Amino acid sequence: MEKKDKVSMAAIRRLPKYYRYLKDLIDRDVEKISSKELGDIMGFTASQIRQDLNNFGGFGQQGYGYNVKELYGEVGKILGLDKSYEVVIIGAGNLGQALSNYTNFEKTGFNCKAMFDVNPRLVGMTIRDIKVYDFDDIEGYLETHDVDIAFVCTNKESAQDVASRISNTCKISAIWNFAPTDIVTPEGIVVENVHLIDSLLTVAYRIKD
Template identity: 55%
Template sequence: MENREISKAVITRLPRYYRYLGELLESGVERISSNELSTRMKVTASQIRQDLNNFGGFGQQGYGYNVKYLYTEIGKILGIDRQHNLIIIGAGNLGQAIANYANFEKRGFIIKGMFDINPRLIGLVVRGIEIRGVDDLEQFIKDNDVQMAALTIPKTKAPEIADRLVNAGIKAIWNFAHVDLNVPDDVVVENVHLSESLMRLSYRVCSMQDRKKEEERKARGES
């Protein structure tokens, strides 16, 4: 497949297509039209066609999409047909929750190790993954061909650790610490902030309630 630039907005939507297609595959569906996919995903059929046409040759008029092919191709675009070796820095609540989630491995994300500074945690094993002291960080990254790191440490500690990770050759940081990281251009950062997601949810529920109140007021004839 040709390797052309795909817009960020499309990339953001791909994991959702991937999930739906995976479910279709599991239930034995071999092909699907953009209209059917549209009904299931609650996205317009034209959006689906536009998104998937980015990759060319997936859909055929009157035939629909070949689910397995599309699933495999989207997997390749997302890079989850390859193995990514990952470490977790910060083996507290969040770090351990991530380590305990077995499904990341199914997607090719292999958690090689966890790191912490708390001596009470060092040496413990979470789902077969040992917690190590941060002194070993650089050597471990080299020895285990680690590419990605999840940062689940307090924000005050994150910039210093991020610098160490980058100097040790880490190319991708999954950042849960509430701080924006400065990294060189050849390193990518994906910020995950549950509280920001919650605030968006709060905004949506509040504006919905306000709209409803406004409609009720109008219905009562109040201005």
């Protein structure tokens, strides 16, 4: 982990894929795996696997390969999954509700504590034990609760305003943004955009080929 500063974002973005595949291997009771075998199932070369994992300290043993459970634990630690994260969802429409329903997130340590919306028909509802609050109360909520990440599931027009208001409280560490626009936050608040339309447009391009 001491080498982390030198690791490229591209390598970091591959780590969650390792984490997913290693979990599948554990579920299938695989105890050890070579870089060649891991590469084959992940679609990487063995040398890419070794290079990626060397970035983070190198966990393999020559002639043995990787201990799957150990590597899974180490990759989890590198990703920061040895702790859990408190989450709020801004925008309680279909997408916000879909994200609140992902048990996979909770299992991985992301616990959704509250949802917020401006729509009076949604405010006050309870969706899968998660209460929907009025977005006007967001500052008060963030002052009195520990929240690490806000999932922003609003429309494009509201997303920046929402991001600015929650950033101003200095109470969150990151925004996971689903609105189809690139939002800006003060330094120190991580923004990760999920632009679904970009992915769909790539599908169209690839069909056309």
